[in-house]
Amino acid sequence: MSLAVLRSRALAGMDAPAVSVEVHLANGLPKFLMVGLPETEVRESQERVRAALQNAGFDIPNRRVTINLAPADLPKESGRFDLPIALGVLAASGQIPGRDLDKYEFAGELSLSGLLRPIRGALAMTFAMHRSRDRAARAFILPLANAEEAALMGDAEIYPAETLLQVCAHFAAADPGSRLQRHRNKPLGEPPCYLDFSDVKGQQHAKRAMEVAAAGSHSLLLVGPPGAGKTMLASRFVGLLPPMTDEEALESAAVQSLTRGFSAANWKVRPYRSPHHTSSGVALVGGGNLPRPGEISLAHCGVLFLDELPEFDRRVLEVLRQPMESGNITISRAAHQADFPARFQLIAAMNPCPCGYLGHPSGKCHCSSEAIARYQDRISGPLLDRIDMQIEVGAMAPDMMSAGADGEASATIAARVAHAFVLQQQRQDKSNQRLTTREIDQHCKLDREGDKLLRTTMLHLHWSARAYHRVLKVARTIADLAGTQRISAAHVAEAIQYRRSLRER
Structure with missing residues (x-):
């Protein structure tokens, strides 16, 4: 047999398209020829494969070796194809039997000694297998270091290996005891533990x-x-956020696996990302020649905290506008594009002026009105319009600092939040923030006093239609926390207090 075909997967955004690794041996001068749009790290795999095969005791075919990674128009990157290429060479040269290779998919980077090193995107690959029509047809052979991550997809068959020799023995040995064993994840640990709100003194508003x-x-x-x-x-x-569902946990973990890998210890722990204000637009939304997720995608199903908001480059902040509305980000390049989920919850913080002490009881702010305006104008009106709630956090009084913590525990607040969230799921199967205009008309009906108050406020403050709808959605949430179906004037009044834009101060 001079031809072997194995299955693997590439990465294209959140997707992991199937790749056929075809290895053909032909007469001619000894040479490794690789085709199929491989990137540099994939082309270098021939040297890793040569050394790994030699150090594992196999023969290097003294023939012309052609490796095709199909489809030809899909870019291939990283060392994940080392393992299927090595197995393909061995199967094509008759050193291991090839009859069962089509029952598996393979991914793994080889060291020169034949050890299998972890790869990036293992969970994203099994996630893609789970969604494919033929996911029940093949198991996955991966490096041992990726086993726990990949096996989070419950019905995926994961067979971890530490070395190339172990994988070869799986196909060559007649004794079942020499075969790879299916990985079973250990029971996941305790529920996630977050910092507690009871530590915060004062600041009831x-x-x-x-x-x-x-x-x-x-x-x-x-x-x-x-x-x-x-x-x-x-x-x-x-x-305070509701517990993650299994689907949310899988989506979040799959995104994180595309960068630094995902640890099973973080299962169902909501992401909390806090990038520095010197971050670039690419760092925030993702990008690169072969696009990778940015901070907004790594915060998927969690929180993105932007401290010192005006210190971010204004052009960097503007890239948030579209994903805040749609919940996803599409990164386009000349040859291809990549889609990443970005359904994050934005929490931002800033000082009221350059020195930070505007309105402080000490009265030590000496910033001019022009300096204050320039500082606040670093955040564009359209971006501010997309932030649902904008509130003041006052300075702490000295006597409050010496007092004991007086706040409710996070668990108490989270119970009320969870109850309100259940009401939203039963009513519209989504959170209030994600309501469309038509759904707002259906689910955010006001009583007469509330409608009059909101219309008067909109005319007085010259709010946009977007601001009007966002206040309605916040009022709907306040009513849900109160357990009432109808939105009253009191709910609207509280929602208006959470919409004091910088432009109105």
Whole structure:
């Protein structure tokens, strides 16, 4: 047999398209020839494969070896194809039997000694197998270091291996005891433990706003002087969110596996991402010649916290506008494009002025009105319009600092949030923040006083239609927390208080 065909997968955004690794041996001068749009790290695999085969005790075919990675128009990157290429060479040269190879998919990077090194995107690959029509037809052979991650997809058949020799023995040995064993994940640990809101002293208005934001998945901007507790509040916000569903956990883990891998210890732990204000647009939304996810996708089903919001480059912030509306990001390149999920909850924090002490009781702010306007104008009106809730976080009084913690525990607040979230799922099968215009008309009906109050406020503050709808959705969430179907004037009034834009201060 001079031809062997094995199955593997590439990565294209969140998708992991199937790849056929075809190895053909022909007469001619000894040479490795690789085709199928391989990137540099894939072309270099021939040297790793040569050394791994030699050090594992196999013969290097003294013939012309042609390796085709199909489909030919799909870019192939990383060392994940080392293992199927090595097995293909061995099967094509008759050194291992090839009759069962089509029952498996393979991925793994080889060291020169034949050890299997972990790869990037193992869970994304098994996630793609799970969604494919023929997912029950093949098992997956992967490096041992990727086994726990890949096996999070419950019905996937994962066979981990530490070396190339172990994989070869799986196909060559007659004794079942020499075959690879299917990986079984250990029981997942305790529920995730987050920082607790009971540590936060005072700031009752901000705590209430964060409860409302968590209950309806609303974005939130905290404006206040240094040391007021904005970062402390934001770091505890993730503990208020409802528990992750299995589908959310798989999506989030699959995205994280595309970059640094995913640990089973983080299963169902909502992501909390806090990029520095020097981050570029590519770091925030993703990109590169072969696109990888950015911070907004790594925060999928979790929280993206942007501290010192005006210090971010304005052009970087503008890239948030589209994914905040759609919940996904499409990165286009000349040859291809990649789609990543980006359904994150934005929490942002900023000072009210360049020195940070505008409105502080100490009165030590000496910023001119022009300097304050320039500072606040670093955040564009369209971006502010997309942030559902914008509140002030006041400075802490000295006597409050010496007092004991007086806040509710996160678990108490999270119970109310979970109850409100269940009401939303039963009513519309989504959070209030994701309601469309038609669904707002259907589910956000106001009483007469509430409608009059909202219309008067809109005319007075010159709100856009988007701001009007966002206040309605926040009011709907407040009513859900109160357990009422009808939105009253009191709910609308509270929602209006959470919409004090910087432009109105």
